[in-house]
Each structure stands twice: as C-alpha cells, then as structure tokens.
Amino acid sequence: MEKIVSLCKRRGFVFPGSEIYGGLANSYEYGPVGVELKRNIQDEWWNVFVRRRSDMVGLDSSIILHPKTWEASGHVTGLVDAMVECRKCHTRTRADHLIEDYFKKKDEKISVEGKSDGDLDAIINENKIKCPTCGSFDWTPVRKFNLLFETHVGIVPEAQSKVYLRGETAQGIFVSFKNIVDSTRVALPFGVGQMGKSFRNEITKGNFIFRTLEFEQAEIEYFFNPEAVDWRKLFEVWKNDLWKFVTENLGVKKTHLRWREHGDEERSFYSARTEDLEYEFPFGFKELWGLAYRTDYDLKRHMQYSGIDLSYTDPVTGKKFLPHAIEPAVGINRLMAMVLLDSYTEDGDRIFLKLPPRLAPYKAAVFPLLKNKPELVEKARGIYEELKKDFMVVWDDRGNIGKRYYAQDEIGTPFCITVDFDTLEKGDVTVRDRDTATQERVPIDRLKEYIASRLK
Ligand code: GAP
Numbered sequence: 028m029e030k031i032v033s034l035c036k037r038r039g040f041v042f043p044g045s046e047i048y049g050g051l052a053n054s055y056e057y058g059p060v061g062v063e064l065k066r067n068i069q070d071e072w073w074n075v076f077v078r079r080r081s082d083m084v085g086l087d088s089s090i091i092l093h094p095k096t097w098e099a100s101g102h103v104t105g106l107v108d109a110m111v112e113c114r115k116c117h118t119r120t121r122a123d124h125l126i127e128d129y130f131k132k133k134d135e136k137i138s139v140e141g142k143s144d145g146d147l148d149a150i151i152n153e154n155k156i157k158c159p160t161c162g163s164f165d166w167t168p169v170r171k172f173n174l175l176f177e178t179h180v181g182i183v184p185e186a187q188s189k190v191y192l193r194g195e196t197a198q199g200i201f202v203s204f205k206n207i208v209d210s211t212r213v214a215l216p217f218g219v220g221q222m223g224k225s226f227r228n229e230i231t232k233g234n235f236i237f238r239t240l241e242f243e244q245a246e247i248e249y250f251f252n253p254e255a256v257d258w259r260k261l262f263e264v265w266k267n268d269l270w271k272f273v274t275e276n277l278g279v280k281k282t283h284l285r286w287r288e289h290g291d292e293e294r295s296f297y298s299a300r301t302e303d304l305e306y307e308f309p310f311g312f313k314e315l316w317g318l319a320y321r322t323d324y325d326l327k328r329h330m331q332y333s334g335i336d337l338s339y340t341d342p343v344t345g346k347k348f349l350p351h352a353i354e355p356a357v358g359i360n361r362l363m364a365m366v367l368l369d370s371y372t373e374d375g376d377r378i379f380l381k382l383p384p385r386l387a388p389y390k391a392a393v394f395p396l397l398k399n400k401p402e403l404v405e406k407a408r409g410i411y412e413e414l415k416k417d418f419m420v421v422w423d424d425r426g427n428i429g430k431r432y433y434a435q436d437e438i439g440t441p442f443c444i445t446v447d448f449d450t451l452e453k454g455d456v457t458v459r460d461r462d463t464a465t466q467e468r469v470p471i472d473r474l475k476e477y478i479a480s481r482l483k
Contacts, residue, residue: 028309031367032235034378038438040064040367041236052232053240060438061363063388063419065243068362069222071276071385072245076268077220083247084211086221088199091190097175099332100198100325102191105296107171109144110230111151116161122147122169124231129156131311141292144169174227176240192226197354200248201325205337214342215350216256218249222359234310236360243359248321250350252341258320258351262300265355269304269316277362278383279369283307284315297324306365315365316357323349370439379461380439384482387439390418391478394431396447398424407446410456410471414444418478436461442478 035041040061044054057065077085097103109122123139126147130137139147147169150156157164176192179185193199200219207219222245229238236242251261266286273279289301298319305312326349330337338347370381384390391414395407404424414420421440423431428445435443443459450456455468458477469477 028235028368031364031371034371034437035061035235035367038434040438051240053229053238055236055239055360060388064366064382064386064439065359065363067386067388068277068366069243069245069359072272072357072359072362073220073222075272075276076218076245076247080218082216083218083220084207084213086200086203086207086219087223088196088203088221090193090224090226091178091180092193092198092202094190095332096198096202096329097191097194099328100201101296101328102175102194102198103173106174106194106227108174108230109147109169110172111166111169113158113161113163114165114167115163116158118158118160119230120159121231122151125156125159126150126154128159129154140290144171172228172230174229176226176228193224194227195225195356196221196223196244196246197248197356198325200246201329201337204250204326204329205335208339215339216249216251216261218247220245220247222246234308236364237308237310237313239360242361244356245359246354246356248325248352248354250339250352252339252348253323253351254348258353261353262302262318262320265318265353266302266304269318269355273304273306273315273362273365276383277366277369277386278381279306279365283369285312287312295319297321306369308364308368315361316355319354319356321352321354323351325352326350377433377436377464379436381462382439382441384441387441388419389421389435389438389440390482391420391442391444392423392431392435392440393420393444394423394428394446396428396445402451403446403448406450410444410446410474414474414478417475418482432459432464441481444474 038060039058042056042058043050044056045051077083110119111122111125112119126137126139151166155164175194177189178192179188180190181188200221207213222243224241225244226241229240231238273284274281283306285305287303287305294301299322301317301319303314304316306315326337337349339350340347366382366386372379372381393407393411393414395403397403411420411422425431432443441461445457447457455470457466458469459466
C-alpha cells in the first residue's frame with residue numbers, strides 16, 4: 028500500500044487532501060492522471076450498466092434532497108457507527124475498528140458484527156485496548172454517531188432549514204421513481220443507474236482512498252415485479268454481471284476476489300439479503316461492491332412519508348403494486364484503489380501499472396528522440412496533434428528516452444511512440460509496449476488503427 032500511495036503522489040494520481048494546511052483526514056485530491064483514470068472507470072461503468080443495456084436508464088439527482096427523504100429512508104436513525112473517544116488526546120475512532128485492529132495485530136480473529144454498545148465496551152475494557160495515538164487507556168463509553176453531514180439552506184441556521192448532504196445516491200432514485208416511470212417508456216423489470224458524490228462523516232483514518240468523507244458512488248436500483256420474477260435468480264444474474272465487470276472490464280485477477288454474504292446482525296436495516304463482492308486489499312478482504320435486495324422498503328417508506336402514490340401499474344393486467352428493488356452499489360474510488368493495486372507490477376528494475384489500455388490515463392506518449400533537433404520535434408509534434416484528435420495522448424521531451432519510459436510505465440501508458448531519424452526517411456515510428464518492453468516499427472499512417480485495435 029505504501030508503494031501505491033507514494034507512486035500516486037509522485038506521479039499525480041492522488042494527493043493527500045488540503046495538504047498545504049496540514050491535511051484533512053479521509054480526504055484526497057485526484058491529480059492530473061488520477062482524474063483521467065477515475066473518469067475512465069466511471070465511463071466504463073456508465074457504458075456497461077446504463078448505455079449498452081436496453082433495460083436501464085440514467086439519472087442525476089441532487090446532492091441535497093428534501094430532509095424528509097432521509098427520515099423516510101431510515102438514514103437519520105440508521106446510518107450510525109459506534110464511536111469511542113480518548114479522554115487524554117481526544118482521538119475519536121470507531122469502536123469496531125479499534126477492536127479489530129487490536130486483534131489483528133495479535134494475529135487473532137474476532138467478529139464484532141452486530142455487537143451492542145455494551146458488548147463493545149466490555150471487549151475494550153477486558154483487553155485494556157489502548158489509544159493508537161497516545162497510548163493511554165482512558166476511553167469514553169461507546170456511543171452512536173450519525174454519518175450524515177448536516178448543513179443549512181439559507182442564511183439562518185434554524186431547525187427548519189436543516190438539510191443533509193446525501194449519504195448514498197440511491198435515495199435520489201427512489202425520490203424520482205414516479206417521474207421516471209411517467210416520463211419514459213420503461214416497463215418492469217428495469218433499472219435506474221446513477222453516479223455522483225456521496226458524503227459520510229467517517230472518523231476512522233487510514234487505508235488511503237478506501238474510505239473517505241466524500242466519494243463517487245455508482246448505484247443501480249433494479250426494479251421488478253416480485254410475483255413475476257424470482258428475486259433469488261435475479262440476484263444471481265447481478266452477481267454474475269458485477270463479477271464480469273470487475274474481472275473483464277477492469278481486468279482484476281479472479282483470485283483476489285470473493286463473495287461474502289452478510290449475516291443477520293450485519294445486514295443493513297433495509298435489506299432482506301446482502302452479499303459483498305470483496306477484494307483482497309493489503310489490509311485484508313474488504314467490501315468493494317455491495318449487492319442488496321431492498322424489497323419494496325424504500326418505495327413504501329417514501330409513499331408513507333410523502334403521501335404520494337408510488338405504485339406501478341402493470342401495462343397488461345392493469346394491476347397496481349409496489350415494485351421490489353435489487354441494488355448493486357459501489358464506490359468508484361474504491362474501484363480505483365483496487366485497479367491501482369491490482370495493476371502494480373515490479374519486473375526487475377521496472378515498475379509499471381499494467382492497466383487495461385482502456386483505463387489508462389494516456390493511451391500513448393509521443394517523444395522526439397532528441398529535443399534539440401527541430402526536424403524531429405516538428406515531425407513528432409505533428410503526430411501528437413493528429414493522435415490527440417482521437418485519443419488521450421501526452422507529449423514528453425524531458426530527459427532521455429529511458430527516463431521517459433520509466434515515467435510513462437509508472438502511470439500505465441500502454442504505448443510510447445518515438446520519432447527518430449529513420450522516421451524522417453521511412454515514415455514509420457518506434458512503438459514500445461509497456462507490458463513487454465518490446466519495440467516495433469509502425470507506419471505513421473497506421474498508428475491510429477494500431478492504437479484503436481489495442482484498446483478494444
Ligand atoms: N445504497 C447502499 C449503500 O450505500 P454501502 O455498502 O453503505 O451501501 C455502497 O455503500 C458502496 O459505496 C460500498 O460498497 C463502497 O464501495 C462505497 N462506499 C461506502 N462508503 C464509502 C466511503 N466512506 N468511502 C468510499 N467508498 C465508500
């Protein structure tokens with residue numbers, strides 16, 4: 028993980044949040060190549076799950092929704108973590124993470140899922156677990172805190188003006204469900220996909236971009252008639268789709284992935300069944316993608332709280348009912364952490380990111396062999412400008428060729444194109460492959476075709 032964190036900073040993928048002010052825990056900035064990688068992952072998700080499917084539509088709802096939304100959804104009372112605070116240094120931490128880390132260091136396993144506040148207190152006290160920051164053993168009792176960020180609409184912070192930054196994108200889908208059904212030709216079963224920022228007041232530090240205060244969530248609510256569709260079968264179909272996306276579209280090794288079903292104590296308040304697709308991060312197998320069968324919980328609650336009829340009318344039978352929903356929910360930042368970790372490769376002295384070319388920030392880098400030969404620079408510049416019309420390419424004329432290869436390898440650029448003196452005579456260039464470090468000559472007029480074919 029340290030290697031990835033350092034590479035990300037060195038090369039402009041991810042910077043610590045607000046660094047010049049001493050940093051802000053659990054926040055990060057996505058640098059010039061990081062934003063490209065993140066966008067490519069977002070595009071891949073949107074294309075696969077929304078654009079290329081005929082049973083899906085997209086949505087972009089508000090970050091600030093009517094506050095009743097979060098009362099109806101149950102998040103105001105249900106999106107809570109158990110916290111303790113060190114009385115000496117005022118470090119606040121999640122009680123379950125404190126306990127898990129303590130036992131992990133001793134190489135012992137413990138399950139804290141579903142434990143009451145009193146049980147967590149007892150484990151901390153029996154084991155005299157010390158504060159990871161100052162080493163004291165002086166904790167406040169465990170208490171619950173809500174993860175929703177609160178803010179106010181308008182200039183006077185009164186109780187009536189209180190709103191929340193959304194804790195998940197999903198609620199926007201339920202809130203707009205009626206408008207989507209009324210304005211489009213969707214018929215069950217169909218899904219609504221949405222991607223955008225969600226916010227949670229996470230207090231546990233560390234693990235890089237795995238858990239952050241704000242994150243790009245990509246969620247789908249797949250609505251169906253529970254009398255016409257067996258939810259268990261549909262759940263399996265979604266499991267396959269998610270697995271395929273991670274292994275084929277994102278190119279992640281199957282051996283680093285597994286499914287894990289939530290027990291009764293762990294499952295969220297809204298779910299009748301949840302399975303997590305987990306990735307083996309350096310800090311253990313952890314949730315990457317949650318798949319939950321939310322039943323008609325959300326539509327029913329919003330119907331109660333809003334007083335608006337959210338039922339669906341079957342176009343054939345005319346029967347009215349509340350559809351059920353299966354929800355695949357993932358954080359794009361978590362996908363990005365996984366992709367970086369999974370593609371990081373060391374081969375002798377060489378370090379490279381073996382990213383699927385489609386995801387790479389730059390598809391190709393263009394270099395003149397020598398920076399001080401105007402005829403090489405002019406030719407290379409022309410190729411760069413031409414390729415830029417179709418692909419994300421980068422220009423590099425710093426240092427020597429070896430250093431340029433090194434820099435491009437570290438950001439995962441699949442092809443490095445060098446214009447040399449032979450180019451001027453023969454009209455071809457050297458294309459060096461990131462993964463094999465082999466080189467071949469490719470005619471300039473075939474370069475676009477060459478790159479396009481390798482991006483498929
Ligand atoms: N709508 C259901 C929902 O939000 P969740 O398991 O709390 O369920 C879904 O979140 C996904 O969102 C997680 O699997 C994870 O990928 C991502 N996620 C949740 N909290 C996150 C955080 N603080 N930072 C980054 N990603 C997060």
